[in-house]
Amino acid sequence: MSLAFEEAKKAKLMGEVPIGAVVVHNNQIIGRGHNLREKNQDATAHAEVLAIQAACRTLNSWRLWDCQLFVTVEPCMMCSGAIINSQLPEIYFGTRDPKAGMVQSLYQLLNDQRLNHQVRVSEGLFQKESSQIMQDFFREIRDRRKKFKKSKQISRNFE
């Protein structure tokens, strides 16, 4: 999970929402990814999807049997689906996402017995760090917006 967190830090440095993920097979990292939505202008470029795609390339297989995914934040709908579609048996996530998390927060999609695959889920590894980096990121964005509004107000006063 520390390597997933390193991926999240890479995303933050690029101005992306700081989420990172790695896929492990036989104790080896076979795929890693961090959020690249803004840089790539691609709605699907979430950390988990990129890590899963990389892992599929490494194994030359769309089935990620005997693999584990580690991700700093609870997966969204798309990433939960990518986990199901790749038949990953096990994931670990750091902190919950109460607004869009589909593994525990809004739904428990990875444990739906009607689907042809279920996933073992563990949470809480690197919870504080994963939560803190997200909070810091969004606070910085809010601060920047406030400063921008204030500077606009000041420039209007001089017009």
Added chain:
Amino acid sequence: MSLAFEEAKKAKLMGEVPIGAVVVHNNQIIGRGHNLREKNQDATAHAEVLAIQAACRTLNSWRLWDCQLFVTVEPCMMCSGAIINSQLPEIYFGTRDPKAGMVQSLYQLLNDQRLNHQVRVSEGLFQKESSQIMQDFFREIRDRRKKFKKSKQISRNFE
């Protein structure tokens, strides 16, 4: 939808589950895709994801506002999430997927008011064709498996 169906036929010719999708913007096709899971050995290579990625490239934007997605089969969890993440306002699908469909069959995920985006959904365009090509595909697979088992049985009888 006829172009989405053309994409599904391309998938069938390649031995892939025959599903096709297109994204339309101002009456222009800006992204198209067909299922390439087996060829690419990529669990994320579903028709909708590929069409959305292509549309993002065309617009150089992860936000697919004012776009419509046409897909021959009801989207799965991953593709429903990709639709939400790209903020597509409207989708049309051909036929339901009772085993993994997340738009009407198992859940109505695109209409969850707790998420920051909802999607208008229409279904039934090219329903018969989209359903038939899927049924034919899976029947052919079953027939091939039966023949394979039978030929194995015959060869065993001669051993």
